[in-house]
Amino acid sequence: MMKITSIIFLVQVCFFGFSQKESTLNYTGKIGNLKIELTILKNDFLTGEFQGKYRYAGKEAYLNLKGTFFSPCLSMEESYKDKVTGNFFLELVDDSLLGYWLNESKVLKVKLDYQAGDRKLLSRKLPEDYASEVSSSIEGTYEYHLNFINDYWSPEQTEIGYNGAKSTVKIIDKDSIYIVFEAVCGPTYHFAIGEGVAVKEGEFYVYRFEDCEIIVSFTEKTVKMEANNSMDCGFGARAYLEHDFSKVSDQIQELSNY
Numbered sequence: 731m732m733k734i735t736s737i738i739f740l741v742q743v744c745f746f747g748f749s750q751k752e753s754t755l756n757y758t759g760k761i762g763n764l765k766i767e768l769t770i771l772k773n774d775f776l777t778g779e780f781q782g783k784y785r786y787a788g789k790e791a792y793l794n795l796k797g798t799f800f801s802p803c804l805s806m807e808e809s810y811k812d813k814v815t816g817n818f819f820l821e822l823v824d825d826s827l828l829g830y831w832l833n834e835s836k837v838l839k840v841k842l843d844y845q846a847g848d849r850k851l852l853s854r855k856l857p858e859d860y861a862s863e864v865s866s867s868i869e870g871t872y873e874y875h876l877n878f879i880n881d882y883w884s885p886e887q888t889e890i891g892y893n894g895a896k897s898t899v900k901i902i903d904k905d906s907i908y909i910v911f912e913a914v915c916g917p918t919y920h921f922a923i924g925e926g927v928a929v930k931e932g933e934f935y936v937y938r939f940e941d942c943e944i945i946v947s948f949t950e951k952t953v954k955m956e957a958n959n960s961m962d963c964g965f966g967a968r969a970y971l972e973h974d975f976s977k978v979s980d981q982i983q984e985l986s987n988y
Contacts, residue, residue, distance in 0.1 A: 755851040759842035761831045768842055770851045773799065778854030782806070799852050800877035803829075803890050819888045821879050822852060829879050830888050837885040857976035861951050864977045868907070868948050871982055872897045872975030882917035891917055895973050897955060898982045899946075905930045909937060909946060910983065911955055913971055920966030922957070939963075944971065951977040 755770040765787035773780035782795035793815065797806035804827075806818040818840060820829035825844035830837055857873040864870060873896050880891030895913035902908055910925040928935035928946050935946040942963035945956045957963045957971040965971070 753848040753851065755847035755849060756845040757827060757842040758845050759827070759840070761840050762838035766842075768795075770795075770847075773851045773853070775850075775853060776855050778804075780851060784808070799854050800890050800892075801854055801856060801875070803877045803879055804852065805890050819879050819890060830881070830885060832886065832888060837888070857978050860976065860978040864951060865980050866951060867901075867980065868953070869899055869901045869980070869982065870977050871979040872899065872953050873978050874913075874973045874975045880917050891919075895922075895975065897953060897973075897975050899953060900982050902927065907935055907946070909935075909944075909955070911971065913969065913973060915966070915970055916968040918968055920969035922960065922963070922965040922969040922971045924963060924965075924971075953977070 757768045759766065759768075766784050767787065768782065768784035770780055770782040778799040778801070780797050780799060782797065783792040784795060785792045791810075793808045793810045795806045795808055795818075797804055797818070802822045804818070804820050804822070806820070807814055808816045808818070816831055816833040818829065818831050820827040820840060820842070827840065827842040829840050831840050832838070857875060874894060876893040878891045878893070879888060881888045882891075893914055893916065895911065897909060897911040900908040906927055906929050908926070909928050911923070913922040914920075915922060924937075924942075924944070926937050926939060928937040928944065930936075933947065937944040937946065940962065941959060943958040944963065945954075945958075947954045952974055954974045955971055956973075957965070960970045963971070
């Protein structure tokens with residue numbers, strides 16, 4: 731009986747050990763002219779944070795990676811023996827990672843191509859992924875995210891740029907709503923900020939203040955806000971409002987004027 735039990739136990743250990751094996755995501759390519767092999771080991775879908783490692787072709791030692799996926803971009807900090815040795819700023823384009831590696835003394839171009847593994851290890855929860863968690867009411871909080879490699883000033887100052895936006899909609903009555911919005915625009919990060927009452931006109935809601943006009947329209951769990959003139963609306967020099975927001979919550983932020 732003991733022998734049979736031991737065999738069954740060993741089979742279970744082997745089976746569950748295999749089924750629980752962590753997946754990986756593997757790329758090969760170049761930093762400058764140097765060939766590398768890179769592996770993503772695990773990630774957090776809610777935050778986009780992940781861990782990984784890479785090594786130069788022909789070398790046994792790995793450098794550790796700690797990064798964040800911003801969709802479609804990612805940043806990674808590399809370290810060796812607990813010392814930070816460089817940073818990656820990359821964009822996921824089809825099945826390749828393109829961008830820069832840099833440290834305090836140099837900047838090198840990077841191109842990595844997908845080889846094998848679970849592509850979900852480079853993913854994160856986006857505003858549109860909240861659709862199943864929110865109601866169809868137009869009242870709530872909405873977001874828009876856009877990330878890009880920002881080397882506007884110089885490659886040495888490369889970073890992951892963010893041109894995101896957030897809006898809040900509160901129902902006042904059947905013909906009017908109160909809107910609040912804030913959008914970050916362009917590589918120089920100018921702001922488009924505003925709030926006020928929008929009144930229903932046909933299929934749209936319209937906010938007007940002097941020569942500023944903002945058209946607000948809703949579809950299923952999304953809202954589009956479009957300003958007719960950025961300067962008249964008091965936005966920053968390169969800021970604008972022409973965004974499609976996805977609903978992320980039925981809750982609304984505290985409104986300053988209502």
